[in-house]
Amino acid sequence: MTHVRPVIGTDRTTTTRPGRLIVGSVIAGVLLAVLWSYEFVDQVIGANVANTLLGEEAATASIAGTAAGLAFAFVSGLAGTFTACNIAMAASIGPMSQAGGASQGTARALLRPLGFFTAGMVGVSALYGAVGVLIGPSLPQLSSATIGTMPVRLLQSAIVFGLVGLAMAYLGLAAIGVLPDLFRDRPVARVVVLGALVGAFLIGRPYPMFIKLFRSAVDSGNPLFGAGTFVLQSIGNVLLVTVVFAALALGTKGRFLRWFSANTRRSAVVSAALLIALGVFLLVYWDVRVPSIFGIGWFPTMPYN
Numbered sequence: 001m002t003h004v005r006p007v008i009g010t011d012r013t014t015t016t017r018p019g020r021l022i023v024g025s026v027i028a029g030v031l032l033a034v035l036w037s038y039e040f041v042d043q044v045i046g047a048n049v050a051n052t053l054l055g056e057e058a059a060t061a062s063i064a065g066t067a068a069g070l071a072f073a074f075v076s077g078l079a080g081t082f083t084a085c086n087i088a089m090a091a092s093i094g095p096m097s098q099a100g101g102a103s104q105g106t107a108r109a110l111l112r113p114l115g116f117f118t119a120g121m122v123g124v125s126a127l128y129g130a131v132g133v134l135i136g137p138s139l140p141q142l143s144s145a146t147i148g149t150m151p152v153r154l155l156q157s158a159i160v161f162g163l164v165g166l167a168m169a170y171l172g173l174a175a176i177g178v179l180p181d182l183f184r185d186r187p188v189a190r191v192v193v194l195g196a197l198v199g200a201f202l203i204g205r206p207y208p209m210f211i212k213l214f215r216s217a218v219d220s221g222n223p224l225f226g227a228g229t230f231v232l233q234s235i236g237n238v239l240l241v242t243v244v245f246a247a248l249a250l251g252t253k254g255r256f257l258r259w260f261s262a263n264t265r266r267s268a269v270v271s272a273a274l275l276i277a278l279g280v281f282l283l284v285y286w287d288v289r290v291p292s293i294f295g296i297g298w299f300p301t302m303p304y305n
Contacts (some may be wrong), residue, residue, distance in 0.1 A: 006189045018176045025172070025273045029280025033289055036281075037305040041082045050079035050209060051128065058209055063216040066225060072216075073229035076209035077236020083207055090196045091168065091278050092117060093245055094271035097260035099187040110249045110257070113191050119233050120195025125202050129230030131222035132214060141204070142184060142214060150294040158286045160204025164197050165282030172275030199234055204286075218296055 005229050050058035053075045094114035132139060140156040147155060171190070174181035183190035202210070210233065217226040248256040260267045292299035 001304070003048065005045070005119040018178050021176060021269065021273055022173070022178070022276060025276035026280050028273075028277040030284055032054075032277070033284040035302060035305075036191065037302075038083070039305065045082050045147055046079040046207070046209070047114070050075055053078070059212075063213065069213070069216055069220070069225065069229055070232055072209075073213055073232040074236045076207075076213055077233035078239055079209065079236075080205075080207050080233075083205075083239055091172075091245045091271065091274035092191070092198070093248075094260060094267055094274065095187065095190050095194055096245060097257050098264075098267050099191040110246060116188050116191040117195035117198075118235075118238075120197075121193035121199040121238065122195075122231050124196045124199030125230040125234040126227040128230070129217065129226035130149075132230070133217050133221065133223045133226035136218045142218065148296075150291060150296060151206075151211060153211075154290060154294075157204040157206050160200065161282045161286040164200055165279045165286070167193075167197055167279070167281030168282065172272040172277075172279060173217045175195060175275065188203055198238065201237070202230055202233065215293045226264070 021073045047058060049263065054061055054072070058072075058076065058079070059071065063072050096117060099113040099116060133140075137143070143152040145152045170179060171183075171194075173179040174183070183193070205211075213229055217229050220226070260270075288297060289299040291297055
């Protein structure tokens with residue numbers, strides 16, 4: 001008889017096969033890394049969105065003054081919603097549904113998890129913005145140097161996103177009981193940590209518009225300006241996910257939230273699949289595919305990427 005391992009926190013009568021879920025999620029993450037086209041998401045989507053919202057070419061737009069800097073921060077964040085690092089935010093919807101307290105009413109169930117998620121994200125992005133201004137050009141992220149053929153700034157990206165990917169994969173495996181769950185019965189803490197991980201994306205982001213914003217913040221010499229612009233950048237990043245989450249909650253009059261919270265097995269499986277797949281994607285994309293572009297190792301490519 002095949003042994004079936006129960007998912008932690010599930011009903012007594014419901015079980016799942018974590019092996020199949022893990023294999024399927026890993027395959028999905030690797031395939032996404034193979035198929036992903038950074039040229040398409042950065043240039044076709046990101047640049048065009050930013051150019052349209054700014055009314056001029058974002059690459060040459062002036063960031064003179066506080067107001068212009070804050071506006072550019074939000075617009076470039078919104079334009080970067082579909083970059084390789086931000087796709088991971090989709091995995092936050094399941095845990096946010098669990099942290100919402102759906103029985104308290106739709107508005108409360110919607111606002112509570114968004115508030116917790118934003119707190120984690122804003123805390124990390126504000127801190128990095130302030131510290132980044134103080135450290136300035138010595139950060140690898142702002143360096144134009146190379147080690148061998150690989151830019152130093154991408155080495156920082158590989159390290160940061162590799163760690164974020166590992167953290168997400170761990171959270172996914174913990175959700176189905178394969179690894180110890182540090183946040184079992186603590187859904188709020190889980191959402192805050194997920195928000196912090198999204199805020200940490202700025203620490204490794206090589207996105208050209210973000211680097212332009214970062215240099216402007218450093219030139220200002222004002223840590224508060226750096227913190228403010230980084231927070232707006234992060235808010236722009238999560239705006240789409242926030243709208244999707246709100247639309248699902250309000251459009252179904254809370255049924256979407258109750259659908260997740262009513263069955264812990266369902267929530268664990270969906271959350272785990274997304275977290276593992278996107279964690280693997282970050283690891284494979286940034287630590288295998290990106291180095292291969294510079295002759296470090298090998299990774300398959302598609303004709304369009």
